[in-house]
Amino acid sequence: MTTEAPAPATAELRGEPAPSYLQEPRGLWSWLTTLDHKRIGILYLISVTAALFVGGLFAMLIRLELISPELSFFSSTLAYNQAFTLHGAIMVFMFVIPGIPAALGNFVLPLMLGAQDVALPRLNLASWYFWLAGSALMIGAILAGGIDTGWTFYIPYSSTYSREGDAVLLALGGVFILGFSSIFTGLNFVVTMHKLRCRGMGWFRMPLFLWAIYATALLQIVATPVLGITLALAMVERAFGVGIFRPELGGDPVLFQHFFWFYSHPAVYIMILPAMGVISELIAVHSHKKIFGYRAIAFSSLAIALISFLVWGHHMFTSGQSQVAGAVFSFLTFLVAIPTAIKAVNWVATLYKGQIALRTPMLYALGFLFVFIVGGLTGIFLATVSINLHLHDTYFVVAHFHYVMVGGTVMAFLGGLHHWWPKMFGRMYNERAAKLGWLLVVGGFIWTFLPQFIMGSRGMPRRYATYNMEGLEVHQPLHLMSSLGAWVIGAGMVWTLCYLVYSIFKGRRAEVNPWRAVSLEWDVPSPPATHNFPIDPHVDFGPYDFERIDEATGLIRPGPESQRLLAAAAVKTLPPGAEEENSG
Amino acid sequence: MSAPVAQTTGTAAVAEAAAEHHQGHHPALQHHFENLEQQADAATLAMWLFLVTEILLFGGLFVGFAIYQTWYPELWHAAHKKLDPVLGTVNTVVLLVSSFTVAYAIRMAQLGKQRATSWLLGATIALAGVFLVVKYFEYSHKIHEGLLPGAAFSHAELAAQFSNAHVFFSFYFLMTGLHGLHVLAGMIVLGGLLWKNARGAYSPEYFTPLEMGGLYWHLVDIIWIFLFPLFYLIK
Numbered sequence: 105m106t107t108e109a110p111a112p113a114t115a116e117l118r119g120e121p122a123p124s125y126l127q128e129p130r131g132l133w134s135w136l137t138t139l140d141h142k143r144i145g146i147l148y149l150i151s152v153t154a155a156l157f158v159g160g161l162f163a164m165l166i167r168l169e170l171i172s173p174e175l176s177f178f179s180s181t182l183a184y185n186q187a188f189t190l191h192g193a194i195m196v197f198m199f200v201i202p203g204i205p206a207a208l209g210n211f212v213l214p215l216m217l218g219a220q221d222v223a224l225p226r227l228n229l230a231s232w233y234f235w236l237a238g239s240a241l242m243i244g245a246i247l248a249g250g251i252d253t254g255w256t257f258y259i260p261y262s263s264t265y266s267r268e269g270d271a272v273l274l275a276l277g278g279v280f281i282l283g284f285s286s287i288f289t290g291l292n293f294v295v296t297m298h299k300l301r302c303r304g305m306g307w308f309r310m311p312l313f314l315w316a317i318y319a320t321a322l323l324q325i326v327a328t329p330v331l332g333i334t335l336a337l338a339m340v341e342r343a344f345g346v347g348i349f350r351p352e353l354g355g356d357p358v359l360f361q362h363f364f365w366f367y368s369h370p371a372v373y374i375m376i377l378p379a380m381g382v383i384s385e386l387i388a389v390h391s392h393k394k395i396f397g398y399r400a401i402a403f404s405s406l407a408i409a410l411i412s413f414l415v416w417g418h419h420m421f422t423s424g425q426s427q428v429a430g431a432v433f434s435f436l437t438f439l440v441a442i443p444t445a446i447k448a449v450n451w452v453a454t455l456y457k458g459q460i461a462l463r464t465p466m467l468y469a470l471g472f473l474f475v476f477i478v479g480g481l482t483g484i485f486l487a488t489v490s491i492n493l494h495l496h497d498t499y500f501v502v503a504h505f506h507y508v509m510v511g512g513t514v515m516a517f518l519g520g521l522h523h524w525w526p527k528m529f530g531r532m533y534n535e536r537a538a539k540l541g542w543l544l545v546v547g548g549f550i551w552t553f554l555p556q557f558i559m560g561s562r563g564m565p566r567r568y569a570t571y572n573m574e575g576l577e578v579h580q581p582l583h584l585m586s587s588l589g590a591w592v593i594g595a596g597m598v599w600t601l602c603y604l605v606y607s608i609f610k611g612r613r614a615e616v617n618p619w620r621a622v623s624l625e626w627d628v629p630s631p632p633a634t635h636n637f638p639i640d641p642h643v644d645f646g647p648y649d650f651e652r653i654d655e656a657t658g659l660i661r662p663g664p665e666s667q668r669l670l671a672a673a674a675v676k677t678l679p680p681g682a683e684e685e686n687s688g
Numbered sequence: 689m690s691a692p693v694a695q696t697t698g699t700a701a702v703a704e705a706a707a708e709h710h711q712g713h714h715p716a717l718q719h720h721f722e723n724l725e726q727q728a729d730a731a732t733l734a735m736w737l738f739l740v741t742e743i744l745l746f747g748g749l750f751v752g753f754a755i756y757q758t759w760y761p762e763l764w765h766a767a768h769k770k771l772d773p774v775l776g777t778v779n780t781v782v783l784l785v786s787s788f789t790v791a792y793a794i795r796m797a798q799l800g801k802q803r804a805t806s807w808l809l810g811a812t813i814a815l816a817g818v819f820l821v822v823k824y825f826e827y828s829h830k831i832h833e834g835l836l837p838g839a840a841f842s843h844a845e846l847a848a849q850f851s852n853a854h855v856f857f858s859f860y861f862l863m864t865g866l867h868g869l870h871v872l873a874g875m876i877v878l879g880g881l882l883w884k885n886a887r888g889a890y891s892p893e894y895f896t897p898l899e900m901g902g903l904y905w906h907l908v909d910i911i912w913i914f915l916f917p918l919f920y921l922i923k
């Protein structure tokens with residue numbers, strides 16, 4: 105019993121693939137009731153991709169409208185307001201927040217830890233069903249007439265003004281449930297990382313992606329319940345008028361903003377920290393060099409998570425908070441730049457003298473570096489109170505958060521997807537097609553959003569359906585440019601979807617370890633078997649010890665200890681009847 | 689035979705061996721855990737994290753309560769006199785005793801006394817029921833007097849003194865209501881545990897679900913311990 109021979113699932117054990125998790129068990133029902141983290145990851149991947157495309161559709165409509173200063177595409181400004189609200193809410197709550205952790209994270213986290221599954225598989229599946237239920241309510245809100253509150257649900261839009269009463273309640277309820285889905289994922293990951301690391305897997309042997317996921321999960325656990333109660337109160341306020349947020353009933357609308365941003369600022373780190381984790385993997389693996397400053401990157405994730413709770417007031421500089429509060433929030437916001445810069449510097453230092461392979465994942469990582477740094481630095485502009493007063497609620501803000509959320513998170517999502525795609529589906533995508541997709545997405549992105557910085561700094565307000573008033577029409581050329589760029593991104597996204605799906609059926613079969621990486625998910629078949637590891641693994645190497653790669657086979661070489669255990673496992677396996685296992 | 693596991697049999701054969709290996713274990717052990725201890729540790733950590741989320745959920749309400757109390761101190765003082773401190777005290781005692789009975793139930797399970805465990809779980813559920821009955825009488829009294837949130841508020845005396853007297857009762861009903869829902873959920877959870885215990889699911893080796901249910905119930909108790917003085921004992 106104690107001799108259950110921990111060994112890595114290295115070359116000898118890998119052998120001919122057992123039926124993969126994609127094949128066994130069969131049938132739609134087996135997928136809908138699966139407790140396998142890999143399958144739940146795939147279910148999430150399909151769902152969040154659908155959300156990305158629905159949200160993207162709304163974005164295209166918004167950009168169509170803004171080509172001309174007059175109301176041209178939408179029938180009313182109300183319809184425009186509904187389009188940007190749904191765009192924002194769908195993208196934020198249904199795509200970006202669950203995107204990397206629940207889709208990619210679910211798939212790779214237990215594999216990276218050498219675990220057979222997450223700690224609470226049933227909660228994991230429940231999380232996906234909560235996502236579905238929350239999303240269904242959001243769709244219900246669209247069908248019930250749409251909402252025009254903005255994704256932030258500010259009072260009094262959400263309590264009094266938004267014209268479609270039931271739709272607002274549906275959307276608030278939907279986001280409330282999506283919040284629980286997010287909590288379940290985070291909680292599960294924390295427990296898994298604490299309790300299910302395999303033998304030899306110390307905290308500092310975890311790939312940096314997992315440190316980022318850990319910090320994210322803490323935020324999901326601590327911040328999301330506050331969003332939950334805030335939205336619940338907003339619902340009660342709307343339905344019964346209880347006077348907690350509505351000023352005419354004795355309440356305080358700014359209290360809603362405080363509550364909302366107490367969650368939603370940490371939430372922007374729920375969106376970006378996993379992306380940063382992905383980038384750490386991509387940069388190290390595709391430059392085949394030990395990551396520079398492992399601990400600095402690991403701890404900076406925790407530092408960011410901590411500081412992110414202390415800065416929510418930077419969304420409210422113009423809401424009449426005291427000047428002292430403004431100054432304090434401004435200063436604390438500057439502090440976030442430090443751990444963020446630590447990461448950026450370490451990534452660049454990793455690239456230095458690495459064997460950089462300009463494959464698609466690496467290209468996305470480089471795109472991230474350039475674009476995200478602009479997004480982050482403009483955040484510092486916005487955190488400066490005097491400048492913020494000028495830029496608040498302009499296109500500068502829109503450009504800023506798209507640089508971070510799209511240029512950061514979406515790019516890391518795509519990079520990570522290409523990186524783990526061979527593992528997930530056992531197929532290689534066409535590299536040249538992928539490079540074209542990258543060019544469209546990154547090029548289109550800059551084309552779309554760079555003009556928005558310029559417009560914003562010159563005073564173009566956000567959330568305006570028309571800009572035919574005095575002085576604003578001058579922005580028309582830049583708006584046109586932005587709208588054209590949006591089509592390029594859209595084309596890049598559709599193209600990416602096409603060649604990726606194509607590769608599942610027609611792609612070249614993937615090797616076990618196509619990128620010569622050293623974390624454990626690259627030590628199991630592509631795609632993995634239903635049961636992650638035939639025998640609980642044992643690691644005696646770090647996630648970036650590239651010298652452990654056997655140049656001949658491209659696989660991770662087992663260390664002396666692992667070899668001994670491997671042999672023991674093999675001896676035990678050969679005569680199946682001759683075991684003392686079930687004697688008791 | 690230096691690479692004894694042939695390439696062709698490798699993963700599958702070893703997986704079979706691994707599967708057999710797991711069968712020798714306690715029926716409650718899930719496949720991805722090595723032993724019951726690891727499984728219990730994971731459940732406990734998960735439960736504590738869940739309790740953190742619960743506290744933060746109530747935290748929003750507590751913060752709101754504190755803010756409005758500092759804004760409307762006179763209202764808070766006048767309105768709290770409409771609550772019945774005797775009933776509040778009774779309910780506090782009831783919940784404290786129920787926390788004891790659930791803790792004792794777990795102790796009995798550890799000692800393998802299945803029947804005693806069942807009785808104590810039953811007692812806990814009964815006490816939770818008493819709590820809700822008392823709450824029912826308190827609520828109907830408030831409703832009768834028109835001490836309600838929003839437009840339903842119709843208490844002439846308070847309305848004459850304060851412009852937004854209903855806000856206090858918004859907090860009162862929201863906070864005690866959310867807590868009441870948690871009591872109800874606790875009764876369901878404890879009921880499930882009682883049912884499983886009666887069918888012999890727990891033993892001195894395995895009683896993790898009982899411990900988790902107990903933790904949850906203590907949380908429900910503790911939240912009330914904060915609600916009670918905040919609402920009933922305002923100076």
Ligand code: HEM
Nearest residue numbers: 163166188192195200254255502509510566567568590593
């Ligand atoms: C296809 C690329 C995209 C385009 C062309 C696009 C375009 C736009 C436009 C035109 C607005 C309205 C600005 C305003 O008037 O206030 C907007 C708002 C917004 N977008 Fe995007 N977007 C894209 C992708 C995304 C993604 C991936 C996210 C999520 C990370 C996102 C998050 C948001 C948010 C949060 C808002 C603010 C909504 C609000 O004000 O309530 N966008 N976007």
Ligand SMILES: [Cu+2]
Nearest residue numbers: 369372418419
């Ligand atoms: Cu913020």
